[in-house]
Amino acid sequence: MNKKPSEWLAESLKYEDALVADLKTLLAIPSVRDDSAATADAPLGPKPKEALLKWEELAQRDGFKTGDFKGLVGYAELGDHDAAESVDVIGHLDVMPAGEGWTKEPFTPVIEDGRLYARGASDDKGPSMIAYYAVKMLKDLNLPMKRRVRLVMGIDEESDWTGMDEFFQTEGYPTMGFSPDAEFPIINGEKGNVSQVVRFNGTNGGTVKLISFSAGQRPNMVPGTAKATIETADTSAIEAALATYLASEKRVTATAEVTGQTLDLTFFGKQVHGAVPETGENAGTYMANFLQQFDFGGNAKGFLTFLGTAVHDDSVALKIGAIKHDDLMGDLSMNIGIQHFDDGQDGFINLNFRYPQNTNPETIGAAVKAALGADFEATVAAEGHGQGPHYVSGDDPLVKTLLDVYRAHTGMPATEQVIGGGTFGRLLKRGVAFGAMFEGVPDTMHQPDEFYPVADLTRAMAIFAEAIYRLANED
Numbered sequence: 001m002n003k004k005p006s007e008w009l010a011e012s013l014k015y016e017d018a019l020v021a022d023l024k025t026l027l028a029i030p031s032v033r034d035d036s037a038a039t040a041d042a043p044l045g046p047k048p049k050e051a052l053l054k055w056e057e058l059a060q061r062d063g064f065k066t067g068d069f070k071g072l073v074g075y076a077e078l079g080d081h082d083a084a085e086s087v088d089v090i091g092h093l094d095v096m097p098a099g100e101g102w103t104k105e106p107f108t109p110v111i112e113d114g115r116l117y118a119r120g121a122s123d124d125k126g127p128s129m130i131a132y133y134a135v136k137m138l139k140d141l142n143l144p145m146k147r148r149v150r151l152v153m154g155i156d157e158e159s160d161w162t163g164m165d166e167f168f169q170t171e172g173y174p175t176m177g178f179s180p181d182a183e184f185p186i187i188n189g190e191k192g193n194v195s196q197v198v199r200f201n202g203t204n205g206g207t208v209k210l211i212s213f214s215a216g217q218r219p220n221m222v223p224g225t226a227k228a229t230i231e232t233a234d235t236s237a238i239e240a241a242l243a244t245y246l247a248s249e250k251r252v253t254a255t256a257e258v259t260g261q262t263l264d265l266t267f268f269g270k271q272v273h274g275a276v277p278e279t280g281e282n283a284g285t286y287m288a289n290f291l292q293q294f295d296f297g298g299n300a301k302g303f304l305t306f307l308g309t310a311v312h313d314d315s316v317a318l319k320i321g322a323i324k325h326d327d328l329m330g331d332l333s334m335n336i337g338i339q340h341f342d343d344g345q346d347g348f349i350n351l352n353f354r355y356p357q358n359t360n361p362e363t364i365g366a367a368v369k370a371a372l373g374a375d376f377e378a379t380v381a382a383e384g385h386g387q388g389p390h391y392v393s394g395d396d397p398l399v400k401t402l403l404d405v406y407r408a409h410t411g412m413p414a415t416e417q418v419i420g421g422g423t424f425g426r427l428l429k430r431g432v433a434f435g436a437m438f439e440g441v442p443d444t445m446h447q448p449d450e451f452y453p454v455a456d457l458t459r460a461m462a463i464f465a466e467a468i469y470r471l472a473n474e475d
Helices: 006-015 014-028 044-060 123-141 164-171 236-246 282-293 297-312 361-372 397-410 454-472
Strands: 066-069 073-076 086-092 110-112 114-115 148-153 176-177 193-201 209-215 224-230 253-259 262-270 333-342 346-355 378-387 431-433 451-453
Touching: 006 123, 006 397, 006 454, 014 044, 014 066, 014 114, 014 123, 014 454, 044 073, 044 123, 044 297, 066 164, 066 262, 073 123, 073 164, 086 123, 086 454, 114 193, 114 346, 123 454, 148 164, 148 297, 176 397, 193 297, 193 361, 209 282, 209 297, 236 253, 236 262, 236 282, 236 451, 262 282, 282 297, 282 333, 333 397, 346 361, 346 431, 361 378, 361 454, 378 454, 397 431
Parallel strands: 086 148, 086 176, 176 431
Antiparallel strands: 066 073, 073 148, 110 114, 114 451, 193 346, 193 378, 209 224, 209 333, 224 262, 253 262, 333 346
């Protein structure tokens, strides 16, 4: 079959209302990982599991052969289950916490001015459902498939990728595939990803006492809000200093509330995706930058100095000596995603690095440790779900086909590219990210008022449909 792009789009438009309705159903589920509510049946919390079950229900409604892997991964198949070769499309149904700054209700999807607003609209429920409907359209058209097509949905992409490696090891790896979890025209290279975590005891010692300090919810989010509670005999001095600081530092705002000798401080920056920290303003490091001038002692002093000087306003880790660049993958990036201090208790700082091929977690960890200084009694270790750099050559037929489809549908030039973000595409040796954010659309992933343009739903669906059809049939 040789449909023109306009014909693929015409077919896609027939599904727009159904796609929007099903997508809204999924967006209304606040599928944020919640370990505090985990059970044996829902190890990531009840809401991610609810989203997965709802998606599996939709696939069963539409006549797909479906499967569930340990309540962590769902899949739907089109074509011969025993085919020697296969194509996987891998999305995710978990979402980031809503965070601060929304003007809409994050889990009440709404369309305004041609935009569908909700947490997950662009990352990744929207693109995942676009891909789902693309495969549904191929199924409804009863088009031939030489290779099996499998839709795979995870529910822990935003944290530890729980269950995904085991799923592929158990159920089999495809010949090739893509994740609709980034942007067009293609992402065929992804930097390595490691979190170096600084752990310490929350000691004090000066005339000013840091009772608590908290910023960030996830390693891969730039904190948009930070809060601290301070005890001091002279709260007015801190209030005056804050006014002076804000008068010269226009990139953040802050408030201070005084109760006796206690001051509650809140800083407001700009929350963005941790893969592009240079586009945000880290409220926590700004707050530490301000507070470090006062007479703190113990690890409170080291904590504030490290955050406020060594890693503040430095997305490439130049000041701590972890900076790296290579011509293929570009610069290492650093996001200080979670910052936590409680007087007398254990504290931690999570530094999330996206790194090119010419460095490694050990080298990065050594740089962090060296930067802590002798006055900060702390340990440093890589924690969480780390991944090495991933790259699929631009000469691979997978990359060439996807770029060819994109050019045909958009008339736009298209070349390979590398990003700091990580997608499920890197789980496959021949895996990339493809869509679904079009060029020129503001990137609101991990940000307040996340949205996806309604007109782009069927536009991306047409591209996905032709791309999947061609991958499933071309030699």
